[in-house]
Amino acid sequence: xxxxxxxxxxxxxxxxxxxxxxxxxxxxxxxxxxxxxxxxxxxxxxxxxxxxxxxxxxxxxxxxxxxxxxxxxxxxxxxxxxxxxxxxxxxxxxxxxxxxxxxxxxxxxxxxxxxxxxxxxxxxxxxxxxxxxxxxxxxxxxxxxxxxxxxxxxxxxxxxxxxxxxxxxxxxxxxxxxxxxxxxxxxxxxxxxxxxxxxxxxxxxxxxxxxxxxxxxxxxxxxxxxxxxxxxxxxxxxxxxxxxxxxxxxxxxxx
Numbered sequence: 001x002x003x004x005x006x007x008x009x010x011x012x013x014x015x016x017x018x019x020x021x022x023x024x025x026x027x028x029x030x031x032x033x034x035x036x037x038x039x040x041x042x043x044x045x046x047x048x049x050x051x052x053x054x055x056x057x058x059x060x061x062x063x064x065x066x067x068x069x070x071x072x073x074x075x076x077x078x079x080x081x082x083x084x085x086x087x088x089x090x091x092x093x094x095x096x097x098x099x100x101x102x103x104x105x106x107x108x109x110x111x112x113x114x115x116x117x118x119x120x121x122x123x124x125x126x127x128x129x130x131x132x133x134x135x136x137x138x139x140x141x142x143x144x145x146x147x148x149x150x151x152x153x154x155x156x157x158x159x160x161x162x163x164x165x166x167x168x169x170x171x172x173x174x175x176x177x178x179x180x181x182x183x184x185x186x187x188x189x190x191x192x193x194x195x196x197x198x199x200x201x202x203x204x205x206x207x208x209x210x211x212x213x214x215x216x217x218x219x220x221x222x223x224x225x226x227x228x229x230x231x232x233x234x235x236x237x238x239x240x241x242x243x244x245x246x247x248x249x250x251x252x253x254x255x
Contacts, residue, residue, distance in 0.1 A: 001016060001017075001018045001045065002016070004017070006088060008084040008088065009080065009081060012065075013059065013066050013085065014038070014064055015057060016042060016045065016056070017054070017056045018048070018055055026052070026095060027053075027054050027094050030044070030055060030097045031099065031102030031103070032057070032063070033102055034100060034180060037059050037064030038059045039057075039064065041057040042057075044246060045057060047250065048250070051250050051254070056085075058082075060081070060102075061078070069179065070175075075105065078105045078183075079105050079112065082105060093116075093118045095117075095119045096109065096110060098125060099123040099238065100123070100126055100210065102123075103124070103125025104125060104186075107191055108191060110197065117197050119253065120199040121202065122200070122218060123245075124209070124210050124235050127188040127214070128188070128218070129184070129185060129186065189221055195223070195225075196224060197224065199224060200226060200228065200248075200249065201219055201222070201228070202237060202248060203227065203229050204234045204241075205232060207234055207237065210235065215227050215229070233245075
């Protein structure tokens, strides 16, 4: 596992990369959720490497070790970062994997860059707008933060929580809060119909942030897709059920 950084669109973008020693292996880009960071993918990246895949996991602007974006940053700009990243590193025939907000970006990118995408994996993905979307996501961040504030002896876990769901950034950084509110308002259902590549949709059965009904909409809209539900898992299904997730994902990637 190695890490590096690259200047894209006047922003420093940090990323991890991992792969087997062989050349010309399948290429994967991993996109994290809102408030998370690329390090959450590291265990999965090691499994990918052992199975013959080269993978890259970048920190979105404003998260992890990447630069903070300007206040007017939009979903289109996040997708443009992924495009610039793949172009600068010479990546093509990409397998794109996105969790939550990362799935939202993946849908935007895949629909606009079909020749660059080989396969798509959406994990508890955002992208379906309802009247309660912003309220549900905001409540998830706020409730988690409040619970952990009441447990001062669990400081290490609080730090992990903030990294995991972005509660600290979301509640304290006005720029990110404005960006979040704006991107959540965008409904991507029409873009989903433009995706023709094979797509795997993985969902936590008990996901309360992006409910299972969203997954079924995506399965209907994305022509060549199938849905796999991880029993008992929540919004971070790939962390809740790592072995089941890894087996399901790698079987699809190798098919």
